[in-house]
Amino acid sequence: MQCNYSCGSDEHVIARRQFLGGVAGGVVGGLGVMAGVPAAKQLEKTQQRVVCIYMSGGLSQLESWDPKPKTDTGGPFRAIPTSVPGIHLSELLPSTAKHMDKLALIRGINTKNGDHGKGNYHMQHGRQQIPGVSLPTLGAVCSKALEDPGNPMPGHIRIGGGGRGNDAAYLGPRYASIGANGKPPANSERPKGLSEAADSLRNRLRRKANDRFSLRRRTTETDAYTYSYERALQLMERRDVFDVSKEPGAMHELYGKESFGQHCLTARRLLEAGSTFVKLSHSNYDTHNENFNFHLEQVGEFDKGFAALIGDLDDRGMLDSTMIVVMSEFGRTPKINKYYGRDHWGTAWSICLGGGRIARGALVGKTNANGTKVIDREVSFAQLFHTYLAGVGLDSHEPFDVGGRPVPMADPAFSPIDELIV
Amino acid sequence: MAVTKANPKTVHVAHQWKHSSPLVSCCFAPDGRYVFTAGQDYALQRWEIPSGKKVAWSAHDSWVRDMVFLHDGRTLITAGCDDTLMYWDAMSSETPKAIRTVAAHKGWIRSLCVAADGKTFVSGGNDRLVKLWNASDGKLIRSFAGHKLDVYSTFLHPDGKTLYSGDQGGEIREWEISSGKTLRTFDAKVLLTNNTQGVRYGGVRGLAVSPDNRYLAACGLHKATNPLGAVNEPIALLFDRKTGKKVRTQAGSGIKGIAWQLTWLNDGSLAVASGGSGGGFLLFWRPDSDKEYHRFKLPDTARDMAVHPDGLQLATVHYDRHVRIHKLTPKPAVKNPDKPAPKK
Numbered sequence: 001m002q003c004n005y006s007c008g009s010d011e012h013v014i015a016r017r018q019f020l021g022g023v024a025g026g027v028v029g030g031l032g033v034m035a036g037v038p039a040a041k042q043l044e045k046t047q048q049r050v051v052c053i054y055m056s057g058g059l060s061q062l063e064s065w066d067p068k069p070k071t072d073t074g075g076p077f078r079a080i081p082t083s084v085p086g087i088h089l090s091e092l093l094p095s096t097a098k099h100m101d102k103l104a105l106i107r108g109i110n111t112k113n114g115d116h117g118k119g120n121y122h123m124q125h126g127r128q129q130i131p132g133v134s135l136p137t138l139g140a141v142c143s144k145a146l147e148d149p150g151n152p153m154p155g156h157i158r159i160g161g162g163g164r165g166n167d168a169a170y171l172g173p174r175y176a177s178i179g180a181n182g183k184p185p186a187n188s189e190r191p192k193g194l195s196e197a198a199d200s201l202r203n204r205l206r207r208k209a210n211d212r213f214s215l216r217r218r219t220t221e222t223d224a225y226t227y228s229y230e231r232a233l234q235l236m237e238r239r240d241v242f243d244v245s246k247e248p249g250a251m252h253e254l255y256g257k258e259s260f261g262q263h264c265l266t267a268r269r270l271l272e273a274g275s276t277f278v279k280l281s282h283s284n285y286d287t288h289n290e291n292f293n294f295h296l297e298q299v300g301e302f303d304k305g306f307a308a309l310i311g312d313l314d315d316r317g318m319l320d321s322t323m324i325v326v327m328s329e330f331g332r333t334p335k336i337n338k339y340y341g342r343d344h345w346g347t348a349w350s351i352c353l354g355g356g357r358i359a360r361g362a363l364v365g366k367t368n369a370n371g372t373k374v375i376d377r378e379v380s381f382a383q384l385f386h387t388y389l390a391g392v393g394l395d396s397h398e399p400f401d402v403g404g405r406p407v408p409m410a411d412p413a414f415s416p417i418d419e420l421i422v
Numbered sequence: 423m424a425v426t427k428a429n430p431k432t433v434h435v436a437h438q439w440k441h442s443s444p445l446v447s448c449c450f451a452p453d454g455r456y457v458f459t460a461g462q463d464y465a466l467q468r469w470e471i472p473s474g475k476k477v478a479w480s481a482h483d484s485w486v487r488d489m490v491f492l493h494d495g496r497t498l499i500t501a502g503c504d505d506t507l508m509y510w511d512a513m514s515s516e517t518p519k520a521i522r523t524v525a526a527h528k529g530w531i532r533s534l535c536v537a538a539d540g541k542t543f544v545s546g547g548n549d550r551l552v553k554l555w556n557a558s559d560g561k562l563i564r565s566f567a568g569h570k571l572d573v574y575s576t577f578l579h580p581d582g583k584t585l586y587s588g589d590q591g592g593e594i595r596e597w598e599i600s601s602g603k604t605l606r607t608f609d610a611k612v613l614l615t616n617n618t619q620g621v622r623y624g625g626v627r628g629l630a631v632s633p634d635n636r637y638l639a640a641c642g643l644h645k646a647t648n649p650l651g652a653v654n655e656p657i658a659l660l661f662d663r664k665t666g667k668k669v670r671t672q673a674g675s676g677i678k679g680i681a682w683q684l685t686w687l688n689d690g691s692l693a694v695a696s697g698g699s700g701g702g703f704l705l706f707w708r709p710d711s712d713k714e715y716h717r718f719k720l721p722d723t724a725r726d727m728a729v730h731p732d733g734l735q736l737a738t739v740h741y742d743r744h745v746r747i748h749k750l751t752p753k754p755a756v757k758n759p760d761k762p763a764p765k766k
Contacts, residue, residue: 057650069483070464072443076485076503076530284620289652289699294621296530296548336444336462338723338741339652339698 046321047151048356048392049271050142052279053306053326057286058119060332060342062371063090063295065350066107071370073334076292084361092299095307096352101361102310102319103354104420108365108374111330111381114344116286119329124167126385127411138388140168140175141409142277145394151274152234153241154178159263159270159280162186164228170402173224177279182266184239188232203233241273242266254308261305268312271322285328288341313355323356323391327384334371348374351384356391359422382414390416427689428734428750430706433718436735437747439474441467445739446485447726451513452495454731458512459745460486466500468512469745479517482508487532492557493540497521501531501545509560522560526553532573533587538580544587546573552587554599566597568604571622575640577629588626588640590614594661608638608661609668615646615654623649628684631663632692637670637709638663639692641681644673656681656696660709672707672714679703683726687750688733691715695738697723702740704748720746 062068067079067090079088082100089097096103113119121129124137136144143155158165158177162185165177190199210226240246244266255261260282267278282302287294306326313319331349332342348367354360366376389396389410396416399406443463450457459467462485467478482502489500491512498512509522529548536543542563546552552566552573571590578585584605585597594608614624628641638661646654656679660670672692674681679698687693687706694705702720704727707713722742729736736748 072463075462078483078504284650286619286650289650290623294623294650297622338444341652 046393047148047274047276048146049275049318049322050138050146050277050356050388050392051267051271051309051322051324052138052277053302053324054279054281055285055302055326055328056281056283057328058116058330058332058344059285059299059326059328060287060291060295061107061348061350062332062334062342063092063291063299065089065105065352066367066371067091068334068367068369068371073336073370073372075336077295084363087361087363090299092295093303095303096310099307099310099314099354102314103324103352104358104360104362104364105350105352106364106379106384106387106417106420107350107367108377108379109331109346109349109351109381109384110374110378111346111349113346114330116329116344119344119346122381123327123329123384126382126388134169136169136171136175137165137167137177138385139177139277139279140171141389142392144168144171144175144400145389145409146276146392148274148276153238153270153274154235155276157270157275157278159266159278160259170407171400172220173227178235180242180266180270182242182244182262184243185235188236188239190236203229238273241269244269251312254312256301256304256308258301258305260301261308264305264309268309268316271313271318272316285332287332288337288343289339291332291336291342292340310354319355321356323358323388324352324354325388325391326352348372353388353391353420357393357421358391359420362420364417364420377417379417380414382411383417386410386414386416387420390418390421425688426732426734426751428687428691429689429752430687430691430693430704430718430750431716432752433704433706433716433736433748433750434753435721435746436749437472437474438721438744439469439476441476441478441743441745444741444743445725445745447488448737448739448745449489449491449498449728450730450735450737451498452491452493452731456513457728457737457745457747458489458498459739460489460500461743466498466510466518467745468518471747477517481510481520482506484530487530488534490534490536490543492536492543497557499534499543501526501534501547503530505529505531505547507531507534507545507555507560524555524560526555526562527551529572533576535576535578537578537582539582542578544576544578544585546576546587548572550589552576552585552597554585564599564602566595566602566604568595569593572625574625574627574642575629577631577638579631586629586631586638588613588629590622590625592624592626592642594626594629594638594640606666608640608666610640610642610659612644612659612671613640613642613657615644615649618646619648619650621649623654627680627682628694630684630686632686632709633688633690636663637661639684639686641684641694643680643698652699653678654680654698656694656698656703656705658684658692658694658705658707660692670707670709670712672705672712674703674705674714674717677701677703677705677717679723681705682724683728685727685729685736687729693727693729693736695720695724695727695736697725697741702738704736704738718748 082097084100162179168176255265330346333345386396443461484503498510507526527547531547533546550569554563569589575588592611592614641658643654656674658672678700679696702724704718706716722740
């Protein structure tokens with residue numbers, strides 16, 4: 001579905017100008033879709049945020065959230081107790097285990113899929129992919145539904161890499177992701193030869209011209225163009241927020257020097273500055289070969305950065321307003337293959353989440369003794385998507401208003417996992 | 423009595439026995455009567471040769487990556503991924519019992535080697551340490567610190583003064599045992615593929631000094647174009663011990679796999695067991711050539727190899743749950759009852 005703005009009628013033009021006039025900070029364009037009033041009401045009390053950690057390639061649930069030691073599928077790692085009595089994690093997560101009382105686990109996921117592309121789509125969109133239909137990702141949905149118009153920070157940020165994502169579909173480019181890499185965005189400093197006053201005059205002229213042009217010829221593309229300029233200006237003003245080197249040495253020590261730890265630290269800076277949705281990835285978990293050696297290194301790196309992030313968010317009083325999700329496109333086979341690897345597996349796997357309105361220390365779902373099937377509270381990617389939205393206080397059955405039509409935020413045939421929401 | 427030399431060109435499977443779980447590591451008893459194996463089922467197995475009679479028992483809280491016998495001929499030491507070394511009275515007629523458990527490393531123990539005089543042995547592991555132990559009482563004698571990555575392999579030189587260890591990054595260290603100092607390093611970085619697909623992959627999987635004391639051999643993998651998909655090739659390197667320089671790069675060309683273990687044979691050959699997406703092989707090289715002079719296709723990917731005390735047999739363990747005993751001597755002729763006896 002495309003973001004379609006102007007039918008060309010006088011009513012549409014007038015309504016749009018009224019709306020644009022009310023937007024704080026002079027930001028224009030890309031706002032043909034408005035969050036429903038109920039969503040705005042839900043967010044009156046506390047601005048909610050999301051940090052999503054994507055374990056790219058497919059994290060093994062057996063080497064992380066659902067260990068099965070001393071079974072035919074268990075592998076060489078042991079299980080360790082956590083701060084929640086009765087919940088054990090893989091020994092690869094000793095620091096995370098200490099924060100289990102702030103987190104929750106879903107161990108009964110069956111996404112019925114073992115394909116990277118499909119799995120990624122399911123987890124990011126919460127729905128089956130339909131040819132020719134473009135849907136917004138979780139990041140775009142959250143940045144739209146949780147938007148704080150008074151905050152100039154970009155609402156949807158991907159850490160690692162750069163550029164703009166094409167992931168907001170009908171919500172429009174305002175909610176598409178922006179890449180960040182722990183440094184101020186490239187070319188975000190005002191050129192030395194250009195004074196602040198001259199720059200301001202220049203931008204005023206550009207806005208006037210844009211406004212005039214868009215009165216009759218507004219399209220998604222012109223909005224994207226206009227919005228890019230405005231967003232660039234905002235980024236220039238807040239460029240230091242992206243610069244992880246501004247953090248004190250103790251923070252770098254806490255999060256670790258590895259890239260993942262630095263990305264977690266960047267995420268915390270951005271969330272603290274008001275970004276709504278920050279996504280970071282950790283790679284590579286697609287371990288068909290040497291699963292145990294690779295998980296030993298990578299989960300170890302994840303554990304340090306992730307535990308630091310949880311502890312830091314908690315220390316800063318941000319955990320109640322920040323939901324954390326650790327997801328993959330799927331899990332990995334309980335069966336260990338001949339290369340000490342594990343293959344793709346969507347039949348019985350796990351994710352970790354916490355913060356926001358997620359019940360602390362909760363455990364939902366169960367797999368059998370060797371992890372080959374779900375035996376209690378099986379859930380799908382659609383239920384997970386609803387749960388993420390409920391976890392930040394949204395009613396996931398509320399629709400977006402897209403060109404006057406109600407479009408559901410999440411697959412209306414499903415609902416959140418209620419027992420995880422407080 | 424003349425010592426019979428191994429003839430790798432005659433290698434053949436003499437025995438194969440199946441366990442209930444894929445196997446991980448193996449070694450022979452010093453008297454040659456048994457081969458011991460460890461499986462993914464956290465158990466150890468003792469197989470009687472040639473009957474194949476099996477005794478199996480539970481062992482560590484994790485997998486066993488290596489095992490060695492002490493020179494008393496009775497005590498088996500196993501290296502666990504549960505940080506411990508376990509000592510077993512392994513030759514008793516009953517199911518072997520643990521006689522000592524030592525919390526030896528912080529992390530997996532990947533390698534063991536017993537000194538030629540039998541008085542000490544070494545272990546190496548994921549805490550990046552090599553440790554020298556008193557064989558009789560299990561007490562730690564010395565730790566050798568310096569590796570920057572996990573220790574994958576160890577070898578005690580028969581001179582009793584020198585120790586070798588290889589790590590994940592392809593660094594081989596030569597240590598002076600008496601002082602614990604690194605004397606020199608050997609560059610085997612070709613055994614590491616770094617940052618392809620965002621992972622660090624490789625390591626020195628096996629180490630051994632040649633019987634003539636001239637070469638240090640190391641093995642592992644190279645050409646890892648797809649580490650996550652097991653696309654890599656097995657390789658062995660020979661270093662001249664005098665100069666420390668690499669003199670041979672012996673690659674199993676055209677084979678996809680890892681050289682999991684190596685051993686020198688009494689005919690001067692280097693034998694390597696490889697396993698991976700291209701299947702399992704025994705590869706044989708001579709020190710004067712980069713090209714192997716014989717390769718033997720195994721029924722399944724190999725994961726570890728041990729040489730029999732007689733020097734004429736190799737044991738390999740496999741994912742297909744089998745332990746296989748390979749003889750390096752000609753197959754005995756099989757009498758064909760259908761074929762008429764030659765006329766005299």
